[in-house]
Amino acid sequence: MANDQVLNQFTQSFEEEKAAVTKKLKIGIIGTGWIAEAHIESYKEMEDVEIVAAADLIPGKAEAFMKRYGVEGVRFYPSHKEMIDNEELDAVSVCTYNTAHAIPTIYALEHGVNVLLEKPFTVTLDEAVEVCRAEKKSGKLLSIGFQPRGDVNMQMIKKIVDSGVLGKIYYIQTGGGRRRGIPNSTFIEKSTGGIGALGDIGCYSLDMVLNAIGYPKPLTVSGYKSAFFGTNPETQYADRFHTAEENAKRFSVDDFAAAFIRLEGDIVLDFRIAWAMHLDTPGDTIIMGTKGGLRIPSTECWNGTVGGEMTLYHDLAGVMMEEKIPILKDSSGKGLFYKKIRSFLDAIINNEPAPVPTSQILYNQAIIDGIYKSSEIGKEIEVEIPEI
Numbered sequence: 001m002a003n004d005q006v007l008n009q010f011t012q013s014f015e016e017e018k019a020a021v022t023k024k025l026k027i028g029i030i031g032t033g034w035i036a037e038a039h040i041e042s043y044k045e046m047e048d049v050e051i052v053a054a055a056d057l058i059p060g061k062a063e064a065f066m067k068r069y070g071v072e073g074v075r076f077y078p079s080h081k082e083m084i085d086n087e088e089l090d091a092v093s094v095c096t097y098n099t100a101h102a103i104p105t106i107y108a109l110e111h112g113v114n115v116l117l118e119k120p121f122t123v124t125l126d127e128a129v130e131v132c133r134a135e136k137k138s139g140k141l142l143s144i145g146f147q148p149r150g151d152v153n154m155q156m157i158k159k160i161v162d163s164g165v166l167g168k169i170y171y172i173q174t175g176g177g178r179r180r181g182i183p184n185s186t187f188i189e190k191s192t193g194g195i196g197a198l199g200d201i202g203c204y205s206l207d208m209v210l211n212a213i214g215y216p217k218p219l220t221v222s223g224y225k226s227a228f229f230g231t232n233p234e235t236q237y238a239d240r241f242h243t244a245e246e247n248a249k250r251f252s253v254d255d256f257a258a259a260f261i262r263l264e265g266d267i268v269l270d271f272r273i274a275w276a277m278h279l280d281t282p283g284d285t286i287i288m289g290t291k292g293g294l295r296i297p298s299t300e301c302w303n304g305t306v307g308g309e310m311t312l313y314h315d316l317a318g319v320m321m322e323e324k325i326p327i328l329k330d331s332s333g334k335g336l337f338y339k340k341i342r343s344f345l346d347a348i349i350n351n352e353p354a355p356v357p358t359s360q361i362l363y364n365q366a367i368i369d370g371i372y373k374s375s376e377i378g379k380e381i382e383v384e385i386p387e388i
């Protein structure tokens with residue numbers, strides 16, 4: 001081979017390498033409401049990202065959103081469909097309300113676009129199954145937006161379980177809630193929220209413990225849900241657009257849910273979640289095993305961390321021990337939303353599995369769906385998850 005041929009080879013590969021490094025991921029945002037703010041703030045910090053398109057059903061909303069965040073050169077669309085039909089996108093953030101999670105996600109996957117979908121996965125198990133099938137067929141990456149997974153103290157729960165110090169896990173109690181904390185907006189109507197506290201914050205409490213124990217399959221669910229606070233003008237409140245009376249009338253989802261769930265591996269899960277109640281907390285999260293028990297102080301885990309020092313109970317040489325697990329500090333200097341979005345993009349770039357895979361969250365959704373259905377018929381149901 002002549003000398004210049006040899007050199008040209010190197011020039012070419014160097015150019016390709018440079019192109020690969022400077023290639024920006026083209027991102028579209030579907031739904032430019034409240035949570036899209038956290039997405040755009042994180043994307044804006046990333047040098048390898050270019051926000052090229054945004055869609056919202058409400059005319060002018062996406063334009064005003066991008067103007068507010070000083071993002072220029074973005075093309076705007078009236079819905080996910082026009083955006084995906086007209087753009088060459090590497091990925092989309094699906095930031096629509098719960099009842100509009102499945103359709104844009106399926107459409108994006110069918111058109112070869114990777115998806116970061118906000119939680120909860122969907123409203124029903126049937127929708128989640130359809131999304132999983134579209135994901136499988138597409139070969140694209142779909143990750144569900146559970147940012148507390150990036151929290152070091154949450155990760156510690158899983159590390160404790162994985163260490164074996166608890167032995168075989170047989171009983172878990174989880175959930176939580178607020179004395180008053182109904183979010184209103186699109187969360188409280190069935191047509192947009194679909195499910196209430198159960199899907200909004202319940203999915204996080206379930207993920208915290210199910211992820212820690214390796215997401216065993218749910219077998220049966222006996223569920224309950226109610227809406228005493230959301231439908232009562234005295235415990236509702238006014239927002240920018242509605243009086244308390246109007247919000248009470250609009251309220252058509254659950255504000256409290258509870259369930260007893262049997263999981264594969266002879267594990268039972270006792271769960272309760274509240275947007276509002278006459279209590280400070282419905283209890284700590286506890287994980288009981290044959291060798292040890294873990295108490296996680298009542299936590300608003302949806303805000304991303306544990307509610308205080310955890311306590312590990314176990315026996316040592318016949319002595320009953322109690323050990324405090326100190327609260328860990330995150331040294332990454334990055335917020336949970338940044339980490340959630342970065343891990344999604346890195347998985348695309350490095351051809352790795354989704355950071356929060358649907359194979360796990362399908363079980364989370366099956367439990368939520370089971371609680372809803374069991375509550376409707378007033379008895380325990382068997383969870384049936386179709387083949388994907």
Ligand SMILES: NC(=O)c1ccc[n+]([C@@H]2O[C@H](COP(=O)([O-])OP(=O)(O)OC[C@H]3O[C@@H](n4cnc5c(N)ncnc54)[C@H](O)[C@@H]3O)[C@@H](O)[C@H]2O)c1
Nearest residue numbers: 031033034035055056057079080095096097098100118186
């Ligand atoms: N991860 C978190 O911490 C967190 C926090 C809050 C909300 N969320 C989730 O984010 C989602 C959105 O919540 P939000 O408060 O931003 O809702 P929102 O109602 O403020 O915004 C949703 C937007 O989506 C738009 N939209 C709906 N369907 C569309 C479609 N097909 N194409 C384009 N736009 C469409 C609506 O017009 C609306 O502007 C919910 O599922 C919620 O559970 C997650």
